[in-house]
Amino acid sequence: MNMLQTKTVGQMVTQNVKAAHVFKKYNIDFCCGGGISIQKACDRANVSFEDVAQDLQNLDHIKDRATDYNNWELDFLIDHIINIHHRYVEESIPMLVQYGTKVAKVHGDGHPELLEIQALFAMVATELSGHLRKEELILFPFIKKMLQSKTENTELAHPQFEKVDNPIKMMEAEHEEAGEILRKIAKLSNNYTPPEGACNTYRAFFSKLDEFEQDLHHHIHLENNILFPKALQLEKTIQYSE
Template structure:
């Protein structure tokens, strides 16, 4: 990413497709109008060159979120899931919907699988948005109440849904539904490999879909394999202590 000012937007996207998502965020045309320098693109689209260039330079910087999640307190883990994974979904769903609509409109007549992919993206977007709200408003607050009760030696808090197992089963079912939709997208997209000669928007769409799937796998792992089993065990322990 040296000499950014001299490079064209199209050259940067060709070198690293991840930069396309940054340009999209700033409203910069990287596809048909990508033949201008970064400096001129910032002038044309009213983007802050300093902020944009910093994001481009750091586009491949690895995340520092790798941790031993299994040792975290459950209230801290729920906050992490919201701040990292829920925030990721909320930030990237609008981008995926824009990509899906644009690519289906321009290329769907020739690649009919794009029409189904667009519908699946809409399905996942709607389902995940509702799913995350249920976690943030119902399930996670109760898990935090149980964590507090454990720390203070208190009793199991009352829940409107009976056992915590009930909302957990619902969340796990919804995880499976989202996972199935993304598995279908992976098949339709040839594992996120665009056809030869695909435009930059097409390539960016598939790259973002693959990234989205990878984040969801980590997201679901933290809940299904760590948060939920530990929440069930904590509820059982608090129930025994309350007797």
């Protein structure tokens, strides 16, 4: 018998708080309903135990992603940013909103900082959602057009934003705004340290916020320090049509 079958949901989250995110993904109650076995919880939620167990076993699995980002082709780097970091943001925001709403409702009276954290995250979630769309629909496709123009040695029509540094400056400013909001959240949460005796949802909320900030830091690094400077250099090598 798989040891995970008999371990309770609550025990798993206590052992590794990141397990809460797996249970949340499968709509398994890990807080109030955490006293039952993972097998029983899967049965109640009508989900595959094997799928849940696989995700739990991969929680701390370190993947080799060939991370020599600086030598990647720009179109490949763009696809990586979208498929890994943009998707992560989109998948994490609903989960964090649910965590924040529940924790603020239950613990907000005793910990009023949770209400401010909830409001700040709602703000950064809205800003990032619009930000990702601008990158995916405007800036990133244009960078790919520049690559194609260089490869085919053809002229490129001027974009509405005139030069690529205009949207890049906007994206960098928005990165700074998002980073500042998350710095405020980190300060309010004592660097994502839950109080003594915090429930599993409280702990999961702070753990996920910490993970979210770390991912965003890496995400912004790839854009600000690798993609954007290379896009500016690429623009110097292409010809715009009159």
